[in-house]
Amino acid sequence: MTNNWVDIKNADVILVMGGNPAENHPCGFKWAIEAKKTRNAKLICVDPRFNRTAAVSDQFVQIRSGTDIAFLAGVMNYMLTNNRIHKEYVANYTNAPFLIKEGLLLPGDNDGLFSGFDPQKRAYDKSTWAYEMGTDNFVKVDMTLEDPRCVFQLMKKHYSRYTAEMVASICGCSKEDFLKAAEMISSTYAPEKAGTIMYALGWTHHSSAVQNIRAAASMQLLLGNVGRPGGGVNALRGHSNIQGATDMNQTHTLPGYLKMPKPEWQSLKEFIDATTPKKLRPNSMNYWENTDKFMVSMLKAFWGSAATTENDFAYSWLPKMDRDYSWVYIYDGAYNGIVKGVFSFGMNPVGNGPHSKKMVQALSRLDWLVVAENFETETASFWKAPKEYDPPAAAQIKTEVFMLPAANFAEKDGVFTNSSRWLQWKWKVVDPPGDAKADQEIIGRLVLKLRELYNKEGGKLPDPVVKMAWNYSNPVSPNLEEVAKEVNGKVLEDFTDEKTKVDYKKGQQVPGYAVLRADGKTLSGNWLHSGYYTEAGNLAMRRNPVDDSGGLGAYHNWAFNWPANRRIMYNRASADLNGKPWDPKRPGIWWNGEKWVGDVPDYKPDYKPEEMIGPFIMNPEGVGKLYAVEMNEGPFPEHYEPYETPVDNPLHPKVSSNPVTKLFKTKMDVYGTRDKFPIVCTTFRLTEHFHYWTKHEAILNQLQQEFFVEIPEELAKEKGIKHGDRVKVSSARGSVEGKAMVTKRIRPLKVAGQTVWQIGFPIHWGYAGKSVGPLANTLTPTALDPNSSTPEYKAFLVSLDKA
Amino acid sequence: MPSNMELRRISATPSPATGVRTAPTVAKMIDTTTCIGCKACEVACQEWNDLFNADIALEAPSEFGSYQTMPDLTANFWNLIRFNEHVEKRPDGSEKFHWLMAKDQCMHCEDPGCLKACPAPGAIVQYTNGVVDFQQEHCIGCEYCVTGCPFDIPRLSKKTKKVYKCTLCTDRLAYGLEPACIKACPTGCLQFGTKEHLVQIANARVEQLKHNGYEKAAIYDPPGVGGTGVIYVLGLGDQPELYGLPNDPHVPWTVSVWKHALKPIGSLLMIGALLGTIIHYVRYGRNEAPGMRKVDREEV
Structure with a gap:
C-alpha cells in the first residue's frame, strides 16, 4: 500500500478492482464501510463475479476476467477527453511533460505492438522508448504539455482508442455501466477530492499483471490521488506476512528491493554502477543514489568481519542470477532435472503453483525434498497424490522426502509486516506441540550442521556459509530480537556523520537508514526496515492507540511503518506547489514556513517549496510515471488478452495476447484453444477459508463444506445443469469435479458481438486435510507475467459438462 | 456496564416480575447494508457457546446455490447468516441485482410468543433488560415454544430433548460484555446497546440510504410482537421477506x-x-x- 488500511476511511471514492476485500480482507474492509458511513463515500466494484464486496457497493460492473487494462484505459480516455484530470498535479508531479525520442511507435499504429519487437526472442529492444535527453543530460520537458512527443500527448493518443464502445466490446459490460463508473471514479479529479484503489491478486494473477497496476497508478496520477490521505494505489496483501517476505527478499531482489546481482556485474563497483540510477531531472531527489550504502551495510550484516574493503565486502559470495529463478522456474527446473533438491518452508507448491499435475511430476524427479510445515500438505505427500493427478507409481519415485514439523504463527515470536507496511511485533501465545520447532531453530540447526560438514569435508564454495555472520547468543535458535536489531542496523566503528555532524559510537543501533554508510562502518540487514529497532527500543512493539493526526487515523506511535515511520508514501504530493494541502481537511504534509510538518515527510524536511524537488523521491525522474520504460511489454499499458482467450483481441487480432508472456516448453506445458475450451474460468478465494491451511480445521470446514463451481443460471440451463449437480470442468491440463452452484451472480457477457460465458471456482481444497476436494490449480496454465513472473491463475479456458 | 439480569417474566408462572430495579431495554442492531456475510458472528457464537460438535456439524447438510453455512438454524447453530439473491425491478424499468445477507437468530421479542406458549414453569424467562432466555433444566421438550415463535427460531435437540436458541450471550451481558457476535463483527454492521440509542443510529442510517438509491430503506422492529430486541436496517425495507424475515409477525393465534x-x-x-x-x-x-x-x- 502507498497508504494505510485506516486511511481508506478518508476516501471519497473507493474503487475495488482486482480484489475482493469484503471476502478476503474483511477486517481491513471495515475502513471502506467507515468511509461509506461517515463520508458518504462511493464504493465501485469491478469484477468478473458479483462478490461479497459487490454486495455492499454503490456500483457494480461485471467484466470479463483479464480485461482490466481495457477498463482502466477507458476510464483514462474518458478523463482525458472530458477534462477530468487534476492539471496542476499532472503537470508538476508526473512525467506528463517529459519528451520521448522520435521513433516510438504505439500499438494503435503498429498492429498491436510497440516499436522494437523481436518475434524470435519474444522480447523488445527498448531503444525507441527512451526519453529525449537534453545537452545538460537531463530529460527534455514541455511544461505546456502540448508537444506531440511529450508523454501527455502520447498518452492521449494511446488511450483514445479505448472508447466506451470499445471497453464494452472487450470487457463485456454495458456502455452505460462503464460510463457511470467512469463518471464516479473520475469525480476525484477535483483537487479537494481524494479517491483510493484497493486491489489484490485479481490484478497480479494475469499475464498482464504489472501493467494492470501501472494502469491503475497512471489513473490515480491523472486524478492527483497519489501521496494523499484518502488516495493511493493500495495492494491488499494476502498472507499476514507476505509484505515482510517481499521486503526481505525474492529471487530477483535482495532485502529492501536492492537488485539481485547478474553475471555481468562481477565486482561490487560494477553492481553499484549498474544499479544506481542517475537523476533524470535537476530537481529529482533520486533516493536510490544511496544504493551503495544500503548494499554495503547489507553485506556487512551477511558476512560481518569477513566482509572487508579488500574483498569487496564479500560481494562475490552473492549468487549471480543468469536467468529467471522465480519459483515457477524452480519447479520447471525440477521437472527438467536441473534442480535436485528443494526446501519448502511455509509453502505448498503443489497447491499454490499452476498446473498441479506438472508440480507432482516435478517433485517426483527431485533427489530430495524438505518440507517444514504445520500439517502434512499436498507437497509433503505428493508421492501419494490421488490417481487424477497422474502421479508416477510410488515405487518409482526416488525423491527422499523429509517432513519437519514447524511451529505456526501463534507458536513463535517475531514481526509481521502488513499491507500498510507496518512492522508489528507479535508474541508467542503457546508452545509448539510435540517436536515442532520455530523456523529460526530449523534454520539455525541447518546452518550449524552445514558448517560442520563444510569444515570437515570442504566443498566448492564453503565461504558464504562458513563465514556467514551468525553471532547470536543462541546459535541453535537465534533470539528474534537479536535478528531484529541486525535488520535495523548498527554502528560497527565510531564515526561522525558528514552532513549532520552527529557522532555515532560503535555498538549503537542506527536511528534509520539515513546514516548507513558504504565504508563498512555500519551494518543493516534491510535498509528499508531500518529505524524499527533503534536505541529507543523495538518500535514494532508500540501499541499507542492515540490518533495524533487529527482524526485521519495515522497513529504514528502504533508499531513502525517503513519507510521511516511514514504512513503515506510520496506525501509531498499531498500539497500544492506552495506547500498547502490540496484539501485542508485532509492534509498529508504541509510547509509551515520553515519546514514540512504533518506525517513523516517523504522529503527533506527543510526543502523549500520553491526548490520544487519532485515528490516521487524513489524515481530518478522525481515525479510519478505515466510512462514507464522498465516494463517489458511497453511503456504504456495496452490491453492484451489472457494467454488463453475466448476471442481475438478486438483492438488488434494479430497480436491478441501479451507478446512477451513467459511460457514453458515441456510436453506437459499445454495451452487450450477456444474451439475445445470455450468458457472463461477464474479462480477465487472464500472468507471462510485461508489458502490451503484451513481445510485441516473442522469448524471452518463446517462453514464451507466442499468444493463447488459457480455457474451462471443461463449457462446451467443451456447445459441442463441444476443446483447441486456434479459437474466436470476441464482445461488443456486436467479436469476437476464438484457440485454446481448455479447463480445469478455471474451473467453472460457480450464480447466483440458474441456471447462469452464465465465460470469460477474457489481454491482451498486439495488431497491433504480433513476436507478434501480437487486442487483448483489442476486447471491453471503455466503462462507468466513477463515482469513479475506471476502465473495467470485468474483467466484461462475450460469446458463444462455434467459429470 | 453489567446489565440488569433480574427477571421480568417467567413461563407458566402467573407472578409478575419480582425485581424492583429498572433497566433499559438492550438491543442488537443488524445493518444488512454493511453486512459482508463473513460469518465471523457465526464462528464467535459457536465458540463462545461451546456449540461446535464435529459429529453434528458433519450431519448438517450443506446449502448449495448460496454461500449459506446450512439451510437452517439447528439446536447447536444459533446464529446463521442467510444469503439470498434478488433481482429488483426498479421504477424506471431497469433491474438491479442484490445479494442480500442477513443474520438470523432469536429476535428477543418484547412480547415473546415462546414464553407465552411455554407450559413448563421457569423454562423461558425474560429479564428486565428485555432478553429472552431458555432455562433448559426446566424445559420439558414439548416444543410449544416452537409453535409460539413467529420467527421460527427455537430448535429441539434430538440428543438432549430440550429446546435451544440464542441467549444474547446473557453470560457475557451480566459482566458488561457485548454478545460474542457483536464483538467479532469486523465491519460494525452489528452493534449492541440500549434499544433507544440503536433506533436513533438505525434511523440516521436509513436516512442516508434513502439518499443513496435505497428509497425503501427501513428499520425492521415489528410492532406485532411489541417490537424486538434485534432490529434490522434493511435496504429493501418494504420487503423484509427477501431477507428471510416475516413481513408482519404476530404471536400465533393458537x-x-x-x-x-x-x-x-x-x-x-x-x-x-x-x-x-x-x-x-x-x-x-x-x-x-x-x-x-x-x-x-x-x-x-
Missing part, C-alpha cells in the same frame, strides 16, 4: 387463544373443581370409597 382464552378458562375450571371439592368436603365431609371402609372395618 398461542394467544391458549394464553388469553383457553388457559384462563382452564384455570377457572380447575379452580372451580377445587372449590367444588372444598365445598363438598365442608358440607359432606370425607368421601369414602366403599372398599376402603370395608377394609377399615376389617382392620378394626
